[in-house]
Amino acid sequence: MKRLTTLACFGILSAACAGAGAQTPPAQTPTPAVKPAETKAEMKFTDTTSIDRPQYTSTYKRRPFPPVVIKNATIMTATGAEIKGGAILFQDGKIVAIGQDVAVPTGAMVVDGTGKYVTPGLIDTHSHLGVYAAPGTQAESDGNEATNPVTAEVWAEHSIWPQDPQIPLAIAGGVTTMQVLPGSANLIGGRSIVVRLVPARTVQEMKFSGAPYGVKMACGENPKRVYQNRGPSTRMGNMAGYRAAFIQADEYRRRWDKWLKDRMGDPPGRNLRDETLADVLRGKILVHNHCYRADEMAQMLDLAKEFGFKIQSFHHGVEAYKIADLLATAGTAASVWSDWGGFKMEAYDEVVENAALVTQAGARAIIHTDSPDGIQRMNQDAAKAMYAGNNAGIPVTRDQALRWVTANPAWALGIDHLTGTLEAGKMADVVIWSGDPFSIYSKAEKVFNEGWLVFDRSDPKRQYKTDFNLGQTEPGVGR
Amino acid sequence: MKLTTHFVALCGPARYTLLLATLSLPLAAQTVAITGGTIFPVSGPKIAHGTVLIKDGKITTVGVNIAVPSGATVVDATGKWVTPGLIHASSNSGLAVAELGGFRESSVNGEVNPSFNPREAIDPAAISIPISRTGGVTTGILLPGGGFLPGQAVAVDLWGDRIEKMIAKPSVALLLDLSSGSKDAGGGSRAGTLARIRHLFADAVELSRRGADYKKAQIQPLSAPAAELEALLPALRGMIPVLISAEKQTDIENAVRLAKEFKLKIVVIGGTEAWKAAPALAAAGVPVVVGPLRDIPNFDGLGARLDNVTLLAQAGVKVIIMVTNDGGGERNLRYSAGNAVRNGMTWDQALRAITLTPAEAFGLGDRYGTLEAGKVANVVIWSGDPFEFSSKAEKVFIRGQETSLRTRENELRDRYRKLPVEY
Numbered sequence: 012m013k014r015l016t017t018l019a020c021f022g023i024l025s026a027a028c029a030g031a032g033a034q035t036p037p038a039q040t041p042t043p044a045v046k047p048a049e050t051k052a053e054m055k056f057t058d059t060t061s062i063d064r065p066q067y068t069s070t071y072k073r074r075p076f077p078p079v080v081i082k083n084a085t086i087m088t089a090t091g092a093e094i095k096g097g098a099i100l101f102q103d104g105k106i107v108a109i110g111q112d113v114a115v116p117t118g119a120m121v122v123d124g125t126g127k128y129v130t131p132g133l134i135d136t137h138s139h140l141g142v143y144a145a146p147g148t149q150a151e152s153d154g155n156e157a158t159n160p161v162t163a164e165v166w167a168e169h170s171i172w173p174q175d176p177q178i179p180l181a182i183a184g185g186v187t188t189m190q191v192l193p194g195s196a197n198l199i200g201g202r203s204i205v206v207r208l209v210p211a212r213t214v215q216e217m218k219f220s221g222a223p224y225g226v227k228m229a230c231g232e233n234p235k236r237v238y239q240n241r242g243p244s245t246r247m248g249n250m251a252g253y254r255a256a257f258i259q260a261d262e263y264r265r266r267w268d269k270w271l272k273d274r275m276g277d278p279p280g281r282n283l284r285d286e287t288l289a290d291v292l293r294g295k296i297l298v299h300n301h302c303y304r305a306d307e308m309a310q311m312l313d314l315a316k317e318f319g320f321k322i323q324s325f326h327h328g329v330e331a332y333k334i335a336d337l338l339a340t341a342g343t344a345a346s347v348w349s350d351w352g353g354f355k356m357e358a359y360d361e362v363v364e365n366a367a368l369v370t371q372a373g374a375r376a377i378i379h380t381d382s383p384d385g386i387q388r389m390n391q392d393a394a395k396a397m398y399a400g401n402n403a404g405i406p407v408t409r410d411q412a413l414r415w416v417t418a419n420p421a422w423a424l425g426i427d428h429l430t431g432t433l434e435a436g437k438m439a440d441v442v443i444w445s446g447d448p449f450s451i452y453s454k455a456e457k458v459f460n461e462g463w464l465v466f467d468r469s470d471p472k473r474q475y476k477t478d479f480n481l482g483q484t485e486p487g488v489g490r
Numbered sequence: 491m492k493l494t495t496h497f498v499a500l501c502g503p504a505r506y507t508l509l510l511a512t513l514s515l516p517l518a519a520q521t522v523a524i525t526g527g528t529i530f531p532v533s534g535p536k537i538a539h540g541t542v543l544i545k546d547g548k549i550t551t552v553g554v555n556i557a558v559p560s561g562a563t564v565v566d567a568t569g570k571w572v573t574p575g576l577i578h579a580s581s582n583s584g585l586a587v588a589e590l591g592g593f594r595e596s597s598v599n600g601e602v603n604p605s606f607n608p609r610e611a612i613d614p615a616a617i618s619i620p621i622s623r624t625g626g627v628t629t630g631i632l633l634p635g636g637g638f639l640p641g642q643a644v645a646v647d648l649w650g651d652r653i654e655k656m657i658a659k660p661s662v663a664l665l666l667d668l669s670s671g672s673k674d675a676g677g678g679s680r681a682g683t684l685a686r687i688r689h690l691f692a693d694a695v696e697l698s699r700r701g702a703d704y705k706k707a708q709i710q711p712l713s714a715p716a717a718e719l720e721a722l723l724p725a726l727r728g729m730i731p732v733l734i735s736a737e738k739q740t741d742i743e744n745a746v747r748l749a750k751e752f753k754l755k756i757v758v759i760g761g762t763e764a765w766k767a768a769p770a771l772a773a774a775g776v777p778v779v780v781g782p783l784r785d786i787p788n789f790d791g792l793g794a795r796l797d798n799v800t801l802l803a804q805a806g807v808k809v810i811i812m813v814t815n816d817g818g819g820e821r822n823l824r825y826s827a828g829n830a831v832r833n834g835m836t837w838d839q840a841l842r843a844i845t846l847t848p849a850e851a852f853g854l855g856d857r858y859g860t861l862e863a864g865k866v867a868n869v870v871i872w873s874g875d876p877f878e879f880s881s882k883a884e885k886v887f888i889r890g891q892e893t894s895l896r897t898r899e900n901e902l903r904d905r906y907r908k909l910p911v912e913y
Binding site for chain 1: 617618783785786787788789792793794815816817818819821822825828829831832877878879880882899900902903906907909910911
């Protein structure tokens, strides 16, 4: 997979990146990269097209916080190690050191971790928080632009309500980052967005700097049910729909790539639907594909071959265990639940050992939620799937199971070079658990998002309430 | 072998009367001794290195130093945890092919269906039944759904190849929805819904008093068909509880007022804001069926919180735990209980909330819910703490019979253990 962050921002686009703060340069530039020399010198604002101007850039800023040292804890790094009686230091948003002991800088907050466990912040590849916000009235139903089978032009971030009271509940579950996707009504539902779970007035203040965009695609029952009267109404109709969209997008990409090369004459007309899909074809936008059945996943892998892109992860891959070898070969991850099944025909063949079987076959398994409930207990879902595998003689290590909710989702979102494990140099997305995170009785006690204490179970002042919570709900967290 | 068969008239009006034989004991007489385990009888403190003796489908003895009768099948439970079979108070097991939408048979059209009972729609071969057993669930209260008077609930044991074998009690509650879901039944306001239910209850009483006048058409028009009104009578006479769906504090307290007004036995189900109504519920002795994972606010429950069950138990309310907000379904009842403990309930309270308390609330307390002599032998042997992910149900006995824990999921898993698969 081509690392998206290698596509640095340059030229006049650098203005768009400035707001991102002192982060790794963001790759959230939806537009074709513009060659710097030609643009900066020659173009005046009035000459530029809309693609050369800032494109909904992140305004996320790391919150300052003193250095933190956690001592005498079991440190689960998601890199293979589980350090008993270990320590971790993070400072200025970055992990500095991990080991049996670490130096304590002046002014550091020191946490006695006796009996406690430390993990990376959990990452959910599949959420609709903000786009299907609580209190769940029709007015907050902003996740499916179910007006056309292909709506690659819509962006989930334009639906996210940062005051969704489900967000603090997820934070209390130890989740630091999530991908918010459009729903699955459409063949191609639109752009997803990776956000940090932090209090914010605007979605821009949550946008994860350095994360590539994703695109949501959906197989199977949902699109063919939603569009049964106008089509697609069959699985073959679904396939024809994806192909038609990418054929058109490829023509668009060729026109634009040619113009971007010499910038001669009027630019081609801008079309948001094709623009998103063209960036999929350029490898700049990651494909996240809702797809339950094994045979359909195999069809989608062929579709990706036809158009020369890669599917980063299947989602809701209830039958991933049947084709785990194909997934391993393709380098495509499977985002799955531990035990959701049977609620529709394409979920009929659910097995609790799915994640374990996918892991055993050498493919990348991810536990995802698609649920405002599940996202509060991702550690529990990983535990369930791990023990189910072990009970069935499919060995899964604790580290592998932890990776299902940390390192592997980070990879699927293209941010594994930034977060997802506890390693020196990585972002300090860190959770302190009251006990073994694979025990049902354990709770996230402290959650650090890029080194900032965003949640503290022992301090009501560190239990963020959304505007919706104020004056009408009990906190609902920290209990 | 002792075989007890009793026939029960299941419905009120004669023309709907149906006879179903319920077999309260298994066909094969046998004695089972579960020895050496830590026993959690629920009726009393845990018993280390105890024995549970089962004969003819019933528990005969529970204790320590119990002599094992000759010929008994001995199950060594050393190091294991032994509990009563779990009872799920909001079950759909057997009323759907798995949980597949479009195949559910738990509801009928219309709003006022008190005579409806889904028991004849139960499919003993449903693949969801053994899956529920893998979670130690041995008994389900199958609930009808839909409308504001959806019908009656039936209690079943999750084992048996015919409906008759599964039924534990044919009618255990009358359902009534007082949540915002039935505002429309009252013309758009929950106050209207309450007025309508009062009217229906009053008409049912009137009809029972003046049946002869009704037949002669000397009675005012009724608010529902006579057969439906007659089906309200067992609840109005206190023979079965009214299971009332209510989430908001006001709806829960209205349910308690309604119970007082009509001298009803009630159980509240849903109960998102029950913690706010705890004093009224405790004073009236009303049990509440709650999903302990429900914490997302909406306008039918802005006070949703994870420690709802904890606060209820602390206030002395009888708490029953059900599975909600969990796509894994009924097998995860034990994890709902475990999460209740995570959020402050005591372990013993949580176990009672999925065994004895639901049994008592639905009129099964004399036969179900504890490990005591005379009780139906629904018993689970766990590898460890039943609420923990690291534990599993190793053996599940229903009516004294060890049941299969092999599921369709296991067949699929084993087929695809090695890839590429050879069919």
